[in-house]
Amino acid sequence: MNWQSFPYFAIAAVLCWLAGTLSAFRKRQRGALVLSGLGSAIFLVFIIGFWMVLDRPPLRTMGETRLWYSFFLSVVGIGLYSKCRYPWMLGFSTLMSLVFTLINILKPEIHSQTLMPALQSLWFVPHVIVYMFSYAMLGAATLFALYLWLRKSPEEPSDEEWSVCDSLVRIGWAFLSLGMTMGALWAKEAWGDYWTWDPKETWALATWFSYLLYLHLRPANRNHHLLFAWLTFSFILLQMCWWGINLLPSAQGVSVHTY
Amino acid sequence: MLQRCVLLLGAGTALHFSLGRANPSFLAYPWGVILAVNYLYLLILLRANADKWQWVKRWYDRAAYITSLASMLVLTLLFGLIRQDGSTEGLAGVLGLTQMSSSWIFNLFLLHFTTVMGLKAIDDVWHWRRRKLPNVLIHLSVFIIFTAAIFGSGDKEKVKVTLPLGVPEQMGVAHDGLSARLPFALTLKEFVLDEYPPHIHLYAMEALSPEFVVIDGEGSGGELGPWRVECVGYLSHAARLSADSGYVDMQHVGATTAVLLKAVHTDTGQSVEGWVSCGSHIFGGSTLHLPDGSQLVMPQREAKKYLSRVEVVSAKQSRTFDISVNHPATLGPWKIYQTGYDSARGRWSTISVLECVKDGWYTLVHIAMWMILAAGALLFAMGWGSRKKQKEEKV
Numbered sequence: 001m002n003w004q005s006f007p008y009f010a011i012a013a014v015l016c017w018l019a020g021t022l023s024a025f026r027k028r029q030r031g032a033l034v035l036s037g038l039g040s041a042i043f044l045v046f047i048i049g050f051w052m053v054l055d056r057p058p059l060r061t062m063g064e065t066r067l068w069y070s071f072f073l074s075v076v077g078i079g080l081y082s083k084c085r086y087p088w089m090l091g092f093s094t095l096m097s098l099v100f101t102l103i104n105i106l107k108p109e110i111h112s113q114t115l116m117p118a119l120q121s122l123w124f125v126p127h128v129i130v131y132m133f134s135y136a137m138l139g140a141a142t143l144f145a146l147y148l149w150l151r152k153s154p155e156e157p158s159d160e161e162w163s164v165c166d167s168l169v170r171i172g173w174a175f176l177s178l179g180m181t182m183g184a185l186w187a188k189e190a191w192g193d194y195w196t197w198d199p200k201e202t203w204a205l206a207t208w209f210s211y212l213l214y215l216h217l218r219p220a221n222r223n224h225h226l227l228f229a230w231l232t233f234s235f236i237l238l239q240m241c242w243w244g245i246n247l248l249p250s251a252q253g254v255s256v257h258t259y
Numbered sequence: 260m261l262q263r264c265v266l267l268l269g270a271g272t273a274l275h276f277s278l279g280r281a282n283p284s285f286l287a288y289p290w291g292v293i294l295a296v297n298y299l300y301l302l303i304l305l306r307a308n309a310d311k312w313q314w315v316k317r318w319y320d321r322a323a324y325i326t327s328l329a330s331m332l333v334l335t336l337l338f339g340l341i342r343q344d345g346s347t348e349g350l351a352g353v354l355g356l357t358q359m360s361s362s363w364i365f366n367l368f369l370l371h372f373t374t375v376m377g378l379k380a381i382d383d384v385w386h387w388r389r390r391k392l393p394n395v396l397i398h399l400s401v402f403i404i405f406t407a408a409i410f411g412s413g414d415k416e417k418v419k420v421t422l423p424l425g426v427p428e429q430m431g432v433a434h435d436g437l438s439a440r441l442p443f444a445l446t447l448k449e450f451v452l453d454e455y456p457p458h459i460h461l462y463a464m465e466a467l468s469p470e471f472v473v474i475d476g477e478g479s480g481g482e483l484g485p486w487r488v489e490c491v492g493y494l495s496h497a498a499r500l501s502a503d504s505g506y507v508d509m510q511h512v513g514a515t516t517a518v519l520l521k522a523v524h525t526d527t528g529q530s531v532e533g534w535v536s537c538g539s540h541i542f543g544g545s546t547l548h549l550p551d552g553s554q555l556v557m558p559q560r561e562a563k564k565y566l567s568r569v570e571v572v573s574a575k576q577s578r579t580f581d582i583s584v585n586h587p588a589t590l591g592p593w594k595i596y597q598t599g600y601d602s603a604r605g606r607w608s609t610i611s612v613l614e615c616v617k618d619g620w621y622t623l624v625h626i627a628m629w630m631i632l633a634a635g636a637l638l639f640a641m642g643w644g645s646r647k648k649q650k651e652e653k654v
Contacts, residue, residue, distance in 0.1 A: 118584050177634070206335040209335060211327060
């Protein structure tokens with residue numbers, strides 16, 4: 001299994017996800033869950049096979065992190081659908097997974113087998129996977145917030161809707177904390193510093209502060225315009241941390257997190 | 260709250276203009292520890308008297324949280340947006356924001372945030388409730404980490420040592436550029452470097468192709484642009500005795516990797532054969548020129564793993580360690596890290612670059628880090644709570 005075989009797995013997975021979404025909108029819940037789950041399983045089979053062929057975890061390049069992001073988005077979408085039965089949530093997660101899958105098909109990257117010594121650590125796999133899961137949860141939270149914010153009926157979000165949104169942010173933030181801490185423990189083992197204010201670390205901390213601020217603002221605040229705008233802003237910071245710093249003039253040539 | 264922020268900003272600016280950049284050397288042992296203990300005592304004292312002194316509560320109420328968090332977010336964003344090159348040009352440079360970690364403004368706001376977090380953590384412990392365990396762990400661990408970052412900032416010793424093979428060395432270069440003596444001597448007994456198989460790229464239009472083929476033995480190869488490349492000869496230890504000759508097998512210092520490649524044009528069937536090598540500090544490299552003007556080239560091989568066998572002799576003991584990246588050696592309060600080697604010589608390097616780090620706050624910060632991991636796991640486990648539960652939790 002190699003990068004050339006990815007489109008076949010991706011197309012099969014995307015077809016399953018689309019069929020699952022269609023079933024969800026037709027109120028066939030079991031079918032939606034089975035089909036979407038099958039799509040994610042196909043995607044996971046590719047990731048595991050790719051891992052074995054590469055002889056290293058596929059977590060090093062931007063394209064490889066997109067693989068995990070597509071996978072986790074689909075899993076989070078299925079989890080949310082099974083919990084709340086919102087068909088559009090499955091649709092959004094499918095759409096987002098589709099976009100990231102398409103980017104990987106249209107912009108294939110060279111997937112070298114080499115893994116520099118600093119990346120050969122027990123922390124490498126959990127650090128990146130936990131981050132990708134966090135990004136997927138917070139991405140789902142943003143989509144959910146945008147839906148609640150921009151939907152046609154101008155009603156206030158219900159308690160149940162707030163609860164879903166807050167839970168997504170809380171779990172996403174918990175994983176963000178885990179990812180950052182694992183990175184710090186790894187950095188200490190690799191070169192003796194927990195934290196070096198590398199641009200990636202700085203933006204990760206800004207993202208962490210921003211979501212933490214939401215979690216502290218939320219209990220005493222029901223102004224959904226402010227809170228949803230804040231979640232959207234936080235997600236922009238997250239994008240800066242993930243790939244935006246590669247474009248930022250202040251970070252050029254000074255980050256060890258370039259890939 | 261806004262007044263407090265303005266005050267901190269004013270104080271930070273005044274300190275910057277009167278003292279220059281914040282230099283943490285005054286926090287070197289034992290002063291950092293003494294100040295940290297007194298700081299903690301002060302926070303406990305304040306919290307203990309919070310019912311008597313109502314103003315103390317304003318230091319860890321919701322408004323204080325939000326303000327301190329928002330101010331840290333703004334400063335961290337500035338940290339990310341302003342290039343951290345220590346420049347003194349422009350407003351950011353004048354205010355010391357081009358070297359944020361040693362800026363008085365940033366450090367005063369960090370101390371403020373830590374104080375709010377510390378008072379909240381003590382309050383959490385004071386009003387212990389089991390279901391708030393993740394929140395207590397987060398507050399406590401972040402407080403410990405930031406306290407250690409502030410008061411331990413003058414306490415860390417980092418000494419870089421360049422070790423030649425077989426020569427004992429006790430001197431190194433500290434992070435301030437001055438030479439420093441270590442409490443032990445290091446001797447490099449052996450340096451081993453394992454490399455990834457060579458990559459062959461196509462060099463055309465003055466640029467290296469992003470695509471490459473991996474050559475890990477005879478018969479390996481692949482396609483590069485219009486050329487099918489196949490390895491017909493592989494020498495892991497090769498030497499070229501003159502520029503016109505081919506490579507021969509030679510177990511010699513400086514021996515390089517050389518591959519005999521056959522390139523066949525996939526459209527025309529035109530075929531070319533020749534040696535390609537990355538060369539070494541002793542023997543020259545070689546590329547294979549193709550009829551269309553392009554070349555097959557082998558960049559320097561990438562290091563897979565490098566390891567130094569080092570003998571460490573101190574007044575109390577003598578031990579031998581195998582040190583590699585991600586696997587430092589521990590000697591009392593010191594950790595010894597593998598950081599580099601002579602990359603021009605690659606696997607024939609006769610020096611190893613190590614970094615010796617003494618961090619008195621290591622254990623405390625490590626415990627706090629694991630507390631965050633525990634809190635994250637608990638938050639995940641309890642994350643999908645009911646609305647009522649979430650209201651009560653008020654993270």
